[in-house]
Amino acid sequence: MFDQEAWRTRIAERLNGFARNPRQDIQLAGTSTVLAYLAVRTLEPFLDAFQQEPVAAVMTLAEIVKGAGADQIVRRASQMRFQVAQLIERELRTKPDLRVAMEQLIVTLNVLHLARQRLNSSRDEWLRLTLLHEIDTFGSNEFIQLRRLLHDPGWQSRYETIRSLRQRNGNYSAADLVLLHDGLSDSASHVRSAAARMLGHFAGTPPNPLVKALTKVALYDCDLETRYAAARTLGALRDRIASPQLIDHLGRCLGDDDSFVRSAAALILGQFGELAGTPTLIEQLTVMINDEDAYAREAAARTLGRIGMAAASGA
Template sequence: MFDLETWRADILQRLRRFVRAPQTEMGIYGTERLTYYLSSLVLEPFFQAFSNQPLRAVVTLANITQTTGTNFLIHNASTLRYSQQLLWSEFEHSPSLRLVIEQILLKLDVIEHLLHTLDDAEAQWLRQSLSDEIEPYRRNGELTELRHALNEVPWQTRYSTVRSLHTRRGHYTGSDWQLIEQALSDRVAMVRAAGARQLGRAQSPLASHLRERLFHVALYDRDLGARYAAARSIGTLRNQLIDSMSRELLTTALFHDDSFVRSAACLVLGQLGSAMVTPSILDSLITVLQDADPYAREAAANALAAMGQTAATADVLAALRTAVLDSDQYVHEAALGAVTALKD
């Protein structure tokens, strides 16, 4: 199935050849311009997916961008796939297509990956070459995010800076809070995870926007490590995060279209524990125990186990006993563990 993760993985696989011999690989593409080469490379997986599973390709692209250039790309995918020259010509003449490509490059971490993977000399060449090529578009206010990505501090430095906040022991200054907020929205998952962990150490109540951002990372972040770090921090801060708003947010997430979000909601509920038990939440978790996705079923069983005796209703125990018969080994084990925990 084509989604953001498979698209990113495909691009990074293709970039392995480029990293070994950048100039040679660009020559194979028939261009000396990095913008042309990267445009072709990042769009190739989309074009292939569009020919086989067009709906998934369109939905995945819409998760990155919904500009007029998106519509152009969809309507001309079949033509552009087989003509690099046409794609490059459109890149030159279409600001909306340039915006789409910029957003793909950033959303799928292409620039970050290249700057991290290339040696120092080639990384500097990449920065300079791309900066020179996109300079003519500056006067129109275009490609500013790409320009920023080329000039920003390397992600390792950002990661180390956020991690160093542990010396504060949760007593943060105004600039510390700002740094953590920026980390939660960083393009690199390790930086987002580090920001989430620092929030879990906070010794003062979170501002509402940081609270919302922490829940967003826990439920919707594309990276498992970042989601888990945010969920752990929510559990640490449970005394200030358990209220009707968080219950409503998590109940809604349990019925999200994306099974990863449903699993993430179960993980967060387990971290929050018995204080989140309400008839509505228990009914929702019983429903997730019958989810089509085994990961979601397993997560629901683990959440019920973590909630303890307050979750040991007759309906919950009956649902868990049924889940013990699940054909998936991990669901079976999680349900069996939950029945044992709740009965004890």
């Protein structure tokens, strides 16, 4: 059933190429501006759904935006499906009602958040400045919500604030820990990665909610480097955070259907070293050496090597 969550998920899938090479993906989409590109990627799932589930597609659109702009999208949906880039590029320039509708869709469906998720700091700032420049060509009374998001001081300041914690030498205050906890769920991967790395310098014992958030990043984050950063930090803190509950949870993740999660769980357990050397885990990791996924096999082998003598005697 096509709804806002399905729409958002399909937008995220279409933005995979943008994360790898933003400028190239803009060209491949047939657009010449960031604004038109984001509009195209936002509309594509709706246009597909309009062919398969027209009632659900129109109702979902109406939940987000009404008025002349929404009417234009529905009336042109069949035509747009095959030439969406050309039509959007042209009509964003000439139809104010369509601009209003597209802004509402981009904001409500969190398209900026989805686009930023895997960008490094330089590309993240490029996206912000380029989009600001493009919408500045329209009147100051247009794209007000987008301007507010793009001028949000939190766009860059959280990253810089997290980096400034180096000066604390690991002696973080409660407010610092809240900042790092929030950083782990930031929309930009370089912020999440920085928060994970900075936690590795913490001189105290992190509270359980922070350990859970860090573990979630290490297991499920969409960015590989961020997962690695979180796993290394869990390893740096292992003597203070390793618990039977955490290790059991990681053991269950070794059997996850997603090979990325299996690999990530093995990587974290490898950071725990001999603390992960229980007979059950050693048996699971030994089985995992025959995993269908090459990365999972390699992660299991490396982890058994890190566990060392416990693994050898267990075998």
